[in-house]
Amino acid sequence: MNSTNILIEHIFRHEYGKIVALLINKFGPAHIEKIEDAVQDTLLKAMQLWSYKETPKNPTGWLLRVATNSLIDTLRKDKKTMLREETEAFLKEINSNTEDIHLNTIIGDSQLKMIFACCHPSISQEYQIILSLKLIGGFSNKEIAKALLKKEETIAKAFTRAKKKLRTNVKSLKIPMELGLRSRLNVVLKIIYLLFSEGYRTTSGEVLIKKDICFESIRLALLLTENKYCNQPEVNALIALMCFHVSRFEARIDANNEIVDLEHQDRKKYDRDLIVVGNQYLGLATQQSEEPSGYHLQAAISYCYSIAESFSKTDWNSILDFYDILIKKQRSPVVVLNRLISYNKVHGANQAMNELKLYELSSNFNDSAMYYAVKAELYKDLDQFDKSKMALKRAIKKSNNLLEQKHFSKKISLLEKSRL
């Protein structure tokens, strides 16, 4: 009945951002809520209809047409001052051009403008991130809450306020050309990386691999490079970083849909093409700048992982060096814990455990699943199996990702086996 549905991963989320951007670009941020409703309603209709029927050959065109019709209906009912002719022309364009490459160009352009609208300087960074994740990424409040470690209702309230700001401060969408572009770009990059991380690392549910979101993030970053003002070193470094990460995508999960950790990954599954592309962008990023940004450093680290012939041949010294610079630039729990993994390889588990204890005392200590997983690894290296097991159990409790939980359970049973 609908085997084709399985072929299109994440199309709903993907399309949500595209269509919202296109409609806001056309009808203006003043109608943002009606646009959201129209697109949400359209997806709902698609969900119901496509359950019974084949997915249309051109889903974007279908969704765009239905959403536009639905929006125009609403606007007419509200007797808003819409130029009738203009509306008709747009409808006609949508209906005739839905399969055209032309449509992709309009969507790309709309989304680039949309990125900058969401990151308008009059809007706080918190709101910028929420707007972008919602309106470009197509994430739900619940998903964003998990990504930003906040409560769902907090996100919902913030989003409502953020939209109000956007409506008030951004009358029409455009790409900034002025001097402030650089700082606006930094927020844009942060958001793209957040989107990417959501796809790459997974924060919820059974679906570990959200490759679609990763490529969507890369696509957004590539959109930026097409604009000469936006083509900055950090953008290229971020693209490199994302390419190196994604190159290991397929190796991180096995045929049984279980997580494969770095140590056991089949290096043959690493995507060489993506590593080559990543290299090109890292080279470009390095040429463009004198001092490495956080993205440069993370890209370099990810590069080391991606080119390692085996786990034991990983260049831990270089990785640790990069982390040492990175930690001075941006100290976060994730950076601290990731650094510890390489620190353990270079200096041994005893010293690494001391470092971990220092971290436990620090202000940004966060007893996350990752923290317990690292702790378990150190205990294992110290031959303290019971403590390692206990830490893994804590990690399971802290994790809300089924695959991750399974992975930790598997580690526990491996520990038990190793002691027999």
Place this chain on the structure above:
Amino acid sequence: MSNFLYLFRGGDASRIQQSPDEMQAHMQKWGTWMGGLKEKGQLVDGLPLNKEGKVVEKAGQVITNGPFAEGAEVVGGYLIVTANHLDEAVEISKGCPIFEHNGNVEVREIMSMDM
């Protein structure tokens, strides 16, 4: 063997709150479920219904906008399924993804000449 009509009701409230990703996942569950029925030769027909409609009474003297009272009671779609008896039809309906959204399935035997 008889044919049974499944009437799907409710679930709108929680459906509308789904994220795009969740909607797609839900849709795929319906696809898988119905695909399974089709493979087993149990699926005869089925279609989703639009929310808006009219209720015509007294040969058109009274026409009201439907559907109807509470959202929970609106029929959102139907399927026709082949089963040996009502119990089996009920059993089959248990796999329906509508329960994820607190909707329900009304299972009715379609009358046939060979009773």
